[in-house]
Amino acid sequence: MTLPEPFFDYEACLLACARGERQALVALYAKESARLLGVAKRIARDNALAEDIVHDAFIKIWTRAASFDPERGSARGWIFTVTRHLALNFVRNNRHALQVSEDSEMLLHPLASLDGQAAPQDDLQWQPGTERIHGCLEQLEPARRSCIVHAYVDGYTHAEIAEKLATPLGTVKAWIKRSLSALRECMG
Amino acid sequence: MTFKPDQNDPNALDALAGEYVLGTLNAEQRQAVEQRMAQDPMLQAAVDRWEARLVPLNDLVPPHPPSARLWPRIERSLNAATSPDKAKEQHGWWNLLPLWRGLSAAGLAATVVLGTVLLSASPKVSPPAYVVVLVAPQNQAPGWVIQASNRQNIQLIPLGVAHVPSDKALEFWTKAEGWDGPVSLGLVKPGQTLSVPLDSLPPLEPNQLFELTLEGPNGSPIGKPTGPIQFIGRAVKVI
Structure with missing residues (x-):
């Protein structure tokens, strides 16, 4: 017996975050932290760095939730976009520190x-x-x-x-x- | 000629937006795009369109469950910081009450329930009928959330990856009032979401106990919990 994926309202979660309701961020974390960490780790190529990036991403999702505009794109897309650009900016700004050896x-x-x-x-x-x-x-x-x-x-x-x-x-x-x-x- | 293709040519603008979203630009170029986006609605719109086009590619990347330390760390940062708007209100409730500090399991359970009620206000959402937050008995740190959108099925969702010794396994148990003892719902892998049908059990009821105990690799040999409780919580009905 399998459960259908329950409908998850990302937009309602972001609206709730914008109102300062912490449980909405918990819900987003429970739902997407593993996928966001996968995205960050793929770009940062390091577990600890990827967790730093996802940490920063959830802080940004929380503080910038009010700036999310559904006219401009999906709520789920927005949280991935926030995380991905944090990861990209990190690796671009620290390129030399991140030089990965040829056998990586x-x-x-x-x-x-x-x-x-x-x-x-x-x-x-x-x-x-x-x-x-x-x-x-x-x-x-x-x-x-x-x-x-x-x-x-x-x-x-x-x-x-x-x-x-x-x-x-x-x-x-x-x-x-x-x-x-x-x-x-x-x-x- | 002072022709600046990236400013006047919509195709060049779209190409720049595409490269920015794809991620191929260097640090200086990225910074330039981000600064210009803030003042250039055309560029912003082009970037938004590219984000929407490419964002499904993120789903190709295998998920990687976070460590159990990550959520508590995020929570500490949130507690230490104030949001930009509220930082100005020196005497607002946000600053006066160290409301979020040392958030107890009960507090978290209540907020999760309130959130679920809030989410269910949207007509599109089928609300979980019950919510359980499972916390570590020693420090009340939340480790798992159980959502039940009906009384026959539950979903166990990790908030992190619990540490389990290699020769042990986590076993999932429940017990409602009046039952003789806990009933096993099976073994649980750290960091993995688990769907459990409750068909062979009575429907979920308020205050029903859920716990994860540390057992041998094949689970408890006697059908009752034998090892230490790792996470525990009770079902709260969502109105």
């Missing part, structure tokens, strides 16, 4: 599939989903799709992608630019 699993595995070859060690399972983005990504050639997905989830810069692919920086920039343009055309 986290750094090398995800990009192993960027040449379009099967990469069994890649822990990102590419599964076409119901979201519109998946259908549009399907239309990109695999190497470029991989480029977009890993840039987003791993937080790589153009230069990092170029280095890992042993491809000229200009080529990588052009690929990403064209892929983004194709995605925009496809998704509207």
